[in-house]
Amino acid sequence: xxxxxxxxxxxxxxxxxxxxxxxxxxxxxxxxxxxxxxxxxxxxxxxxxxxxxxxxxxxxxxxxxxxxxxxxxxxxxxxxxxxxxxxxxxxxxxxxxxxxxxxxxxxxxxxxxxxxxxxxxxxxxxxxxxxxxxxxxxxxxxxxxxxxxxxxxxxxxxxxxxxxxxxxxxxxxxxxxxxxxxxxxxxxxxxxxxxxxxxxxxxxxxxxxxxxxxxxxxxxxxxxxxxxxxxxxxxxxxxxxxxxxxxxxxxxxxxxxxxxxxxxxxxxxxxxxxxxxxxxxxxxxxxxxxxxxxxxxxxxxxxxxxxxxxxxxxxxxxxxxxxxxxxxxxxxxxxxxxxxxxxxxxxxxxxxxxxxxxxx
Amino acid sequence: xxxxxxxxxxxxxxxxxxxxxxxxxxxxxxxxxxxxxxxxxxxxxxxxxxxxxxxxxxxxxxxxxxxxxxxxxxxxxxxxxxxxxxxxxxxxxxxxxxxxxxxxxxxxxxxxxxxxxxxxxxxxxxxxxxxxxxxxxxxxxxxxxxxxxxxxxxxxxxxxxxxxxxxxxxxxxxxxxxxxxxxxxxxxxxxxxxxxxxxxxxxxxxxxxxxxxxxxxxxxxxxxxxxxxxxxxxxxxxxxxxxxxxxxxxxxxxxxxxxxxxxxxxxxxxxxxxxxxxxxxxxxxxxxxxxxxxxxxxxxxxxxxxxxxxxxxxxxxxxxxxxxxxx
Ligand SMILES: Cc1ncc(C[n+]2csc(CCOP(=O)(O)OP(=O)(O)O)c2C)c(N)n1
Ligand SMILES: [Mg+2]
Numbered sequence: 266x267x268x269x270x271x272x273x274x275x276x277x278x279x280x281x282x283x284x285x286x287x288x289x290x291x292x293x294x295x296x297x298x299x300x301x302x303x304x305x306x307x308x309x310x311x312x313x314x315x316x317x318x319x320x321x322x323x324x325x326x327x328x329x330x331x332x333x334x335x336x337x338x339x340x341x342x343x344x345x346x347x348x349x350x351x352x353x354x355x356x357x358x359x360x361x362x363x364x365x366x367x368x369x370x371x372x373x374x375x376x377x378x379x380x381x382x383x384x385x386x387x388x389x390x391x392x393x394x395x396x397x398x399x400x401x402x403x404x405x406x407x408x409x410x411x412x413x414x415x416x417x418x419x420x421x422x423x424x425x426x427x428x429x430x431x432x433x434x435x436x437x438x439x440x441x442x443x444x445x446x447x448x449x450x451x452x453x454x455x456x457x458x459x460x461x462x463x464x465x466x467x468x469x470x471x472x473x474x475x476x477x478x479x480x481x482x483x484x485x486x487x488x489x490x491x492x493x494x495x496x497x498x499x500x501x502x503x504x505x506x507x508x509x510x511x512x513x514x515x516x517x518x519x520x521x522x523x524x525x526x527x528x529x530x531x532x533x534x535x536x537x538x539x540x541x542x543x544x545x546x547x548x549x550x551x552x553x554x555x556x557x558x559x560x561x562x563x564x565x566x567x568x569x570x571x572x573x574x575x576x577x578x579x580x581x582x583x584x585x586x587x588x589x590x591x592x593x594x595x596x597x598x599x600x601x602x603x604x605x606x607x608x609x610x611x612x613x614x615x616x617x618x619x620x621x622x623x624x625x
Numbered sequence: 626x627x628x629x630x631x632x633x634x635x636x637x638x639x640x641x642x643x644x645x646x647x648x649x650x651x652x653x654x655x656x657x658x659x660x661x662x663x664x665x666x667x668x669x670x671x672x673x674x675x676x677x678x679x680x681x682x683x684x685x686x687x688x689x690x691x692x693x694x695x696x697x698x699x700x701x702x703x704x705x706x707x708x709x710x711x712x713x714x715x716x717x718x719x720x721x722x723x724x725x726x727x728x729x730x731x732x733x734x735x736x737x738x739x740x741x742x743x744x745x746x747x748x749x750x751x752x753x754x755x756x757x758x759x760x761x762x763x764x765x766x767x768x769x770x771x772x773x774x775x776x777x778x779x780x781x782x783x784x785x786x787x788x789x790x791x792x793x794x795x796x797x798x799x800x801x802x803x804x805x806x807x808x809x810x811x812x813x814x815x816x817x818x819x820x821x822x823x824x825x826x827x828x829x830x831x832x833x834x835x836x837x838x839x840x841x842x843x844x845x846x847x848x849x850x851x852x853x854x855x856x857x858x859x860x861x862x863x864x865x866x867x868x869x870x871x872x873x874x875x876x877x878x879x880x881x882x883x884x885x886x887x888x889x890x891x892x893x894x895x896x897x898x899x900x901x902x903x904x905x906x907x908x909x910x911x912x913x914x915x916x917x918x919x920x921x922x923x924x925x926x927x928x929x930x931x932x933x934x935x936x937x938x939x940x941x942x943x944x945x946x947x948x949x950x951x952x
Contacts, residue, residue, distance in 0.1 A: 326749045326750065326751065326929050327750070327751055355751075374751070374928075375751065376930070377749060377751070377928045377929030377930040377931075377932075378928055378930050379928050380752045380925065380927075380928050395710075395751060395752050395753050396710065396711060396713075396714075396753055397683055397711075398714075427682075427683035428683065430682035430683045430684040430687065431683060431684050431714065432684060432686050432687075432714065433714070458654075458683050459654070459655045459659065459662070460655045460657070460658055460659035460680075461654065461655060461680050461682075461683070465680055465681075465682055465683075466682050466683060526662070527662075531658060531659050531660070532658040532659050588930045588931070589928070589930065589931060591931055591934040593931075594922065594924045594925075594927040594931050594934070594935060595922070595924055598923065598924050598925065603923075605893060605923045606922075606923050606924070609922045609923055609924075613922065616941075616944065617934075
């Protein structure tokens with residue numbers, strides 16, 4: 266397997282910011298739309314770096330960084346129509362951004378004030394899933410539902426390179442294939458599953474796994490927002506037209522640690538990171554926009570200002586997130602009254618009220 | 626003797642097991658170069674090689690399922706499940722295969738597999754990283770389930786688990802990984818207490834408190850506070866959940882007449898329920914109060930900002946002790 270993704274890598278924007286063409290995939294975007302993508306990438310990275318800082322300051326319990334993967338997430342997220350539905354892992358902050366999930370809602374999960382964070386129906390995006398691979402089957406089931414409702418929307422399902430080893434993910438491929446479900450499997454191959462390199466999960470490029478399941482697989486430069494958008498557009502269109510699933514392997518790199526609890530210096534060399542910095546998804550778009558005259562200095566400066574203002578608001582918002590009421594843990598365990606929960610809740614409340622003013 | 630954390634004690638135990646028996650091998654996610662997310666396997670791949678300390682693909686069912694085949698081939702696999710909440714993809718293999726194989730083969734192919742699982746809360750983690758699923762496993766015939774509460778026991782018990790010819794689910798109380806104690810790292814396991822026996826870790830005559838894993842320290846702290854009020858708690862570290870050492874608890878309850886069982890796991894159908902039923906049967910005429918349970922609620926493990934309200938603490942233990950005494 267080649268470190269640069271090999272000749273099969275679909276690219277529309279080189280790391281140097283040069284616009285190139287591909288025989289099968291293209292996008293035709295207005296300057297406004299291109300600037301919009303740039304703004305997305307910059308703001309998502311800022312959310313990510315602010316959250317990392319907030320974790321260091323003790324405001325979050327943990328944060329899973331998406332730095333380096335913004336183009337894969339924003340490009341695929343922006344390909345979605347409002348009626349499409351996304352199933353994320355725990356790292357899809359860029360997808361959440363495109364689905365209108367407020368960054369503070371993401372932070373509330375990592376701060377430990379909720380195990381959810383947003384209304385999946387309101388955003389057409391499921392809650393984050395931490396157990397590796399579980400959401401892939403949910404995505405297929407949701408797509409099967411769309412099929413049965415004659416809804417010509419599609420589902421996109423995110424997972425990592427490590428996740429491809431899980432039984433559930435392989436079962437999801439089987440179900441999607443045999444039912445021709447309108448689902449796009451979007452694998453962000455960031456080369457690492459915590460400390461384990463890709464070789465621990467596969468002997469062939471991941472996109473080629475699709476062959477064995479009977480649907481198409483493609484490998485796209487995950488740091489090229491234009492190529493990701495083009496490839497995802499095509500896969501979603503195929504799904505909507507009844508052609509069933511596609512596996513997209515977005516070839517990218519986890520530039521940060523696995524999470525804020527991780528220390529990647531124990532298992533990977535700094536030189537890799539340096540090489541991938543040259544393929545940064547934001548830098549190449551900036552170069553392209555500037556060189557082609559599609560954006561000027563004022564635009565870039567305005568995005569910076571916006572990022573700065575958003576960061577301040579995010580910090581304040583995070584610090585201001587209240588802890589939930591203790592008894593709220595008994596809320597919604599079931600959708601209908603449940604005797605045991607009611608009994609335990611009553612005992613819990615009595616016990617806690619015994620402390621008020623009393624002291625133990 | 627060396628002052629050692631529980632994580633390091635388990636590491637030392639694994640190292641000894643690898644040294645003593647060439648058939649012992651370790652498998653799990655991120656246990657090699659990284660040394661595990663809690664560093665419990667730190668340095669072992671470097672010293673024993675990639676064939677014996679195996680970084681596995683990201684698939685728990687795969688880890689346990691291949692361990693079954695390795696066991697059939699005469700190996701003694703020690704597998705690591707990265708966190709409590711991630712054992713469930715392997716649940717099928719554990720319950721339908723690992724647990725039953727000895728019986729099905731009439732004892733011809735035992736399953737000397739050790740399944741290490743860091744468990745329990747109190748570390749401010751995100752979802753699925755703080756759970757206490759031990760009752761599911763103790764409920765399954767064919768599995769032994771044990772949990773150390775301190776570095777000394779951890780060093781012995783992990784080796785005893787590996788030496789045992791039955792499958793052992795070895796629950797490691799993750800929030801106690803950094804607790805320290807003097808551990809004799811030359812101690813032999815032949816002289817150690819059986820890991821399937823409970824131990825009285827603090828004698829006392831007023832109330833018996835049975836607990837295990839992370840709650841032992843909590844209960845010992847409660848005992849110190851209670852003693853200042855003249856209440857003497859007899860704290861029993863169960864150590865093993867299957868088999869459950871009922872005789873040791875029963876003997877204690879015959880002296881004290883009162884039992885409080887404490888665990889992080891939900892009380893409903895938990896280890897406390899089993900112990901309460903058995904003690905009621907065996908010690909009915911000695912009991913001065915009903916057996917009381919302190920534990921988790923019938924709710925999903927809450928987000929971390931609420932975990933202090935969910936987890937049993939010193940106050941909740943003492944509250945139960947007070948209620949037992951008030952009967
Ligand atoms: C079933 C399960 N096993 C183990 C874990 C612990 N874990 C969290 S993330 C991770 C690696 C995931 O790698 P990959 O799928 O490549 O996604 P990435 O984190 O790189 O985005 C592991 C092993 C988990 N969350 N769920
Ligand atoms: Mg990965």
